[in-house]
Amino acid sequence: DPFTISYELQLFTVCRAAGERVILSGQGSDEYFGGCASSVNEDDGVYEAVRAWGIERMMKVSMPCELSIASHFMKKLCYPYLDEEVVRMVGEVDPRELRPSSLEDRKAVLKTIASDLGFPMLAHRTKKASQYGSNTTELIRGQARKKGLRYNRYIAGIYESLGLRDANLLRDSAVDVRMDPILLHDAEEILSQNGMTHSEAVAAFYRKMVKDGNLRFLE
Structure with a gap:
């Protein structure tokens, strides 16, 4: 599963190199504390749907893989x-307190x-998902380009090909988008x-369009 490998390879490396027996994982922080970019500035229904999808994928795909890796290295x-x-x-917190109104939020x-505990540097550090920070996603993109x-x-x-069409849950539908390469490069920088x-x-663009029923937000 190359998509899962793109963000679990880092855990594999940590488990192999760490001398400590116990390793802490941040799984669940996005899903339960409004960390998903796709839920930014959405209503309660969309926010809950995104969170439910994230939790389902985490439980069915990510965690079994992680636990297997950890077990391998004892x-x-x-x-x-x-x-x-x-x-x-978290279940007792008003969803409006958790739902992000912007990427920075x-x-x-x-x-x-984190700030209250005296770690403001952690609170304000720009988040960068491990699959991008480690460039494993770029390795997969390279293989895709080789095959056109x-x-x-x-x-x-x-x-x-592996008969795992449902394993990736809601990622089955693919949308091919052609755009100016310079625009693509600039967009990749901002997204990263x-x-x-x-x-x-x-997906965020589509949800906004469907929610509003028009494209006036682009005006």
Whole structure:
């Protein structure tokens, strides 16, 4: 599963190199604390749908893979954000306090807690997903280019060849977009700085269009 590998390869490296037996994972922070870029400035219904999708994929795809990696290296993974008490407390928080109104506003509750605990540098550090910071996504893009395919189509083809069409949950539908290469490069820079993928950006655009029923927000 190349898509999963793109962000689990980092855990593999950590487990292999770490001398400590226990490793902390940040899984669940995006889903429970409004960290998903695709839920920015959305209504309660969309926010809950995005969160539910993220939790489902995390439980069915990401965590089994992570636990398998940790077990291979005889490590124990701990998920602080998935602790029953944490999840219970999050459930009591008004969704409006968690739902981000902008990319910078994601995980606002966690940022406030970090600042209150004396770690403002963590609260204000720009988020960059591991698959982009480590360039593993670029490696996959390179393989796709060699085959003359776009990234999403390349990933979808691998899933289909393995009979895993449903394993990627809601990523089955691919949209090919042609645009000026300079515009694409500039957009990639902005998306990377904000920890957002092309798919998330396109999905956010589609959701806004469907929600409004028009394209006036582009005016």
